[in-house]
Amino acid sequence: MEKAFMRRLAEPKLENPIFVQGLPGFGNVGRIAAHLLIKFCDAKPFAELYSPSFPDYVSIDAKGICQLPRYEFYYAPLEKNNLVIMTGEIQPSFDDVVAYYEVCEEVLDFVETLGCRFIVTMGGIPITEDKTQVYIAATSPRLATEFMEKGAVIYSKGRIVGATGLTLAMARERKLDGVSLLGTTTGFRADREAGFLVFKFLMKSLGKEIKEGLVENNAPEE
Amino acid sequence: MEKAFMRRLAEPKLENPIFVQGLPGFGNVGRIAAHLLIKFCDAKPFAELYSPSFPDYVSIDAKGICQLPRYEFYYAPLEKNNLVIMTGEIQPSFDDVVAYYEVCEEVLDFVETLGCRFIVTMGGIPITEDKTQVYIAATSPRLATEFMEKGAVIYSKGRIVGATGLTLAMARERKLDGVSLLGTTTGFRADREAGFLVFKFLMKSLGKEIKEGLVENNAPEE
Amino acid sequence: MEKAFMRRLAEPKLENPIFVQGLPGFGNVGRIAAHLLIKFCDAKPFAELYSPSFPDYVSIDAKGICQLPRYEFYYAPLEKNNLVIMTGEIQPSFDDVVAYYEVCEEVLDFVETLGCRFIVTMGGIPITEDKTQVYIAATSPRLATEFMEKGAVIYSKGRIVGATGLTLAMARERKLDGVSLLGTTTGFRADREAGFLVFKFLMKSLGKEIKEGLVENNAPEE
Amino acid sequence: MEKAFMRRLAEPKLENPIFVQGLPGFGNVGRIAAHLLIKFCDAKPFAELYSPSFPDYVSIDAKGICQLPRYEFYYAPLEKNNLVIMTGEIQPSFDDVVAYYEVCEEVLDFVETLGCRFIVTMGGIPITEDKTQVYIAATSPRLATEFMEKGAVIYSKGRIVGATGLTLAMARERKLDGVSLLGTTTGFRADREAGFLVFKFLMKSLGKEIKEGLVENNAPEE
Numbered sequence: 001m002e003k004a005f006m007r008r009l010a011e012p013k014l015e016n017p018i019f020v021q022g023l024p025g026f027g028n029v030g031r032i033a034a035h036l037l038i039k040f041c042d043a044k045p046f047a048e049l050y051s052p053s054f055p056d057y058v059s060i061d062a063k064g065i066c067q068l069p070r071y072e073f074y075y076a077p078l079e080k081n082n083l084v085i086m087t088g089e090i091q092p093s094f095d096d097v098v099a100y101y102e103v104c105e106e107v108l109d110f111v112e113t114l115g116c117r118f119i120v121t122m123g124g125i126p127i128t129e130d131k132t133q134v135y136i137a138a139t140s141p142r143l144a145t146e147f148m149e150k151g152a153v154i155y156s157k158g159r160i161v162g163a164t165g166l167t168l169a170m171a172r173e174r175k176l177d178g179v180s181l182l183g184t185t186t187g188f189r190a191d192r193e194a195g196f197l198v199f200k201f202l203m204k205s206l207g208k209e210i211k212e213g214l215v216e217n218n219a220p221e222e
Numbered sequence: 223m224e225k226a227f228m229r230r231l232a233e234p235k236l237e238n239p240i241f242v243q244g245l246p247g248f249g250n251v252g253r254i255a256a257h258l259l260i261k262f263c264d265a266k267p268f269a270e271l272y273s274p275s276f277p278d279y280v281s282i283d284a285k286g287i288c289q290l291p292r293y294e295f296y297y298a299p300l301e302k303n304n305l306v307i308m309t310g311e312i313q314p315s316f317d318d319v320v321a322y323y324e325v326c327e328e329v330l331d332f333v334e335t336l337g338c339r340f341i342v343t344m345g346g347i348p349i350t351e352d353k354t355q356v357y358i359a360a361t362s363p364r365l366a367t368e369f370m371e372k373g374a375v376i377y378s379k380g381r382i383v384g385a386t387g388l389t390l391a392m393a394r395e396r397k398l399d400g401v402s403l404l405g406t407t408t409g410f411r412a413d414r415e416a417g418f419l420v421f422k423f424l425m426k427s428l429g430k431e432i433k434e435g436l437v438e439n440n441a442p443e444e
Numbered sequence: 445m446e447k448a449f450m451r452r453l454a455e456p457k458l459e460n461p462i463f464v465q466g467l468p469g470f471g472n473v474g475r476i477a478a479h480l481l482i483k484f485c486d487a488k489p490f491a492e493l494y495s496p497s498f499p500d501y502v503s504i505d506a507k508g509i510c511q512l513p514r515y516e517f518y519y520a521p522l523e524k525n526n527l528v529i530m531t532g533e534i535q536p537s538f539d540d541v542v543a544y545y546e547v548c549e550e551v552l553d554f555v556e557t558l559g560c561r562f563i564v565t566m567g568g569i570p571i572t573e574d575k576t577q578v579y580i581a582a583t584s585p586r587l588a589t590e591f592m593e594k595g596a597v598i599y600s601k602g603r604i605v606g607a608t609g610l611t612l613a614m615a616r617e618r619k620l621d622g623v624s625l626l627g628t629t630t631g632f633r634a635d636r637e638a639g640f641l642v643f644k645f646l647m648k649s650l651g652k653e654i655k656e657g658l659v660e661n662n663a664p665e666e
Numbered sequence: 667m668e669k670a671f672m673r674r675l676a677e678p679k680l681e682n683p684i685f686v687q688g689l690p691g692f693g694n695v696g697r698i699a700a701h702l703l704i705k706f707c708d709a710k711p712f713a714e715l716y717s718p719s720f721p722d723y724v725s726i727d728a729k730g731i732c733q734l735p736r737y738e739f740y741y742a743p744l745e746k747n748n749l750v751i752m753t754g755e756i757q758p759s760f761d762d763v764v765a766y767y768e769v770c771e772e773v774l775d776f777v778e779t780l781g782c783r784f785i786v787t788m789g790g791i792p793i794t795e796d797k798t799q800v801y802i803a804a805t806s807p808r809l810a811t812e813f814m815e816k817g818a819v820i821y822s823k824g825r826i827v828g829a830t831g832l833t834l835a836m837a838r839e840r841k842l843d844g845v846s847l848l849g850t851t852t853g854f855r856a857d858r859e860a861g862f863l864v865f866k867f868l869m870k871s872l873g874k875e876i877k878e879g880l881v882e883n884n885a886p887e888e
Binding site for chain 3: 140172
Binding site for chain 1: 317319320322323324327358359360361362363366370376377378379380381382383384385387388390391392394395402
């Protein structure tokens with residue numbers, strides 16, 4: 001394996017889907033939000049991305065089966081929107097900057113062939129004050145304002161580290177539209193509350209009101 | 223040398239051989255088990271793998287002769303099974319993740335051309351409790367169960383770092399069968415007992431009972 | 445994005461322009477001097493360089509818009525000289541040496557196609573003594589002497605780390621002429637005074653006397 | 667610059683030359699020995715090697731002229747032997763293992779085209795005891811014995827880090843003959859005595875007796 005490669009498991013037909021990405025990071029906010037989304041929408045896996053830049057360890061599941069690190073793609077046909085959701089347990093090695101660029105390109109190449117023209121990345125931002133909040137960064141002032149009106153705070157003069165920011169900024173380079181939804185989190189431990197908040201905000205933006213407690217028990221444990 | 227390359231020293235005829243890999247790592251368990259296997263089976267060297275990702279130092283032998291870092295391949299025609307055994311003094315540089323993927327691919331490419339359809343990787347796992355045990359991870363639930371019945375414990379929800387896990391998980395991607403045999407070890411020093419236990423378990427799985435003390439004095443010193 | 449790429453925003457006509465580069469580094473001297481130059485000359489952006497070796501974070505501006513790391517190229521038609529000015533917020537990852545070479549080559553390839561035959565790199569050098577000064581390194585003894593006569597001190601037996609030195613030394617390999625203007629700085633914090641001194645020295649070399657205080661308030665904050 | 671490249675300054679005719687390499691390292695022994703050899707033989711520069719894996723800083727000479735990191739090749743027609751001598755101020759970045767392999771291959775490719783069939787690498791080895799000595803590693807038992815008879819001690823079961831060992835071991839892979847001459851050194855500072863000892867031993871091996879004090883004042887300062 002010298003390059004990243006994509007394995008297709010199914011060929012779902014999706015009209016103008018929205019791409020939603022949630023990976024590990026601060027408070028694991030993005031990954032938790034993506035898992036909630038997958039559970040809530042009953043999304044189905046249809047593709048996997050492997051890369052030699054992913055960590056050099058493998059996970060063993062409860063039955064003892066080994067599994068290479070990978071990103072998993074799910075699809076969910078909602079009433080109003082088709083969704084493509086990507087998550088995974090890992091990001092490229094911390095200090096392999098070039099790998100981040102390559103993997104994000106690979107992801108965008110793939111979702112563009114699926115017809116995605118709108119990109120949502122979800123993540124956490126470390127905040128010392130104790131206030132839960134969803135921050136927003138966007139590919140255009142119009143989108144930033146639109147999501148601000150929905151209740152997010154503009155992440156003005158901030159900095160987003162890793163795939164959450166890179167995917168959005170690369171999407172902008174490709175003239176795609178998109179936003180980063182960033183949940184404030186006070187620690188490095190898995191922050192379910194922040195993950196739930198980002199998930200809830202996304203669903204509301206898509207026209208679904210989520211009640212507290214509905215999916216909380218389905219969050220991944222880590 | 224810009225890429226890994228394989229040097230053939232001999233062209234042994236091997237029918238449906240099993241590939242067994244033991245490299246340095248926790249307690250040096252994998253490497254010790256591989257050396258015991260080579261000694262016990264009187265295996266002969268027939269190929270060497272060199273890679274620019276291997277460490278940038280050379281070893282000098284007792285006669286003063288320098289030697290590039292490499293993986294060595296041995297073959298052994300047992301009664302029931304032909305074996306291909308790989309070992310070496312090194313793994314790729316700790317933080318060169320891409321190199322791990324490349325080298326493991328290279329190894330699997332090679333052993334597939336030899337006709338290997340079953341892969342055994344041997345290694346150590348750090349355990350704080352003081353109980354010697356062989357853990358198992360596998361490419362399928364059937365194999366995990368089969369080796370559990372032979373006395374191994376399923377390494378449920380574990381993680382295997384480095385080539386021991388990657389080679390197995392990549393073998394699974396290629397639809398090969400295989401297992402990782404993981405000896406518990408309490409330290410980072412060479413753990414001969416754990417290495418012997420893994421070796422003994424493997425031989426038993428292959429239909430040979432090994433008595434204690436038989437090969438102990440042949441273990442590599444490091 | 446597997447390689448660096450240049451995006452053109454405009455195609456200015458420039459006769460025999462001088463290339464001036466100022467990037468972050470000790471005391472941020474180079475970047476501050478470049479910003480002063482851009483402001484003073486009312487230079488216009490016309491190209492951007494992106495690279496997978498740039499850091500894997502994105503910046504969000506005041507309006508919430510995300511932006512990939514990049515180098516920006518500006519042009520300014522002065523009375524006597526056309527200038528091409530490059531600056532940016534970042535350098536390649538600290539320990540990715542190959543990236544430094546690649547990015548500097550990319551920059552020189554580009555400015556040579558623009559017709560630049562003279563290269564100025566600006567940076568800071570850490571000095572423990574408390575004396576502000578502009579040091580000079582050059583591609584030829586003639587140039588070193590010429591700038592010494594203008595008031596700079598020859599940076600004899602010194603060492604220049606990062607793009608400031610590499611771009612100059614690579615320019616010399618290409619038979620281009622050039623100098624590094626190095627402002628002494630006592631700390632790692634943004635040193636506006638040193639940046640101003642380098643800017644002022646450059647303008648004087650180009651035939652413009654700059655008065656103290658003229659552009660001071662336009663320096664970048666960081 | 668994406669790959670190493672060789673610049674030729676002259677095309678000396680050399681019959682069956684011996685290649686001698688001395689680079690920075692423990693006690694700077696190799697580099698000091700190479701400089702003594704260049705001075706003593708009045709060797710002339712004829713080629714330079716540049717590589718993007720060399721460090722990303724440039725050196726400024728006494729006149730203020732910048733210079734990319736490089737390896738320099740000199741030639742010297744001695745009475746009995748033609749010599750090709752390589753030295754430099756740098757080695758590839760400490761943690762870029764692949765670069766070490768690439769640069770050593772590049773060097774061997776080059777010296778093979780010059781007709782070199784015998785390789786001498788010189789370096790230092792850290793020894794805690796206070797005894798100056800030249801150790802030897804070789805490409806064959808015959809050569810190890812031959813140099814042992816000339817007064818060197820076999821570096822039995824040792825390890826040589828960096829280009830000094832890699833070049834020798836790669837030469838062996840190419841079926842070239844060669845030795846590493848390793849001067850014991852107690853510290854990391856430039857060890858002129860050890861450098862002189864290695865130089866003297868090499869000259870004696872080539873049939874020249876060197877008297878103490880002859881070239882001592884010509885050693886490089888660093």
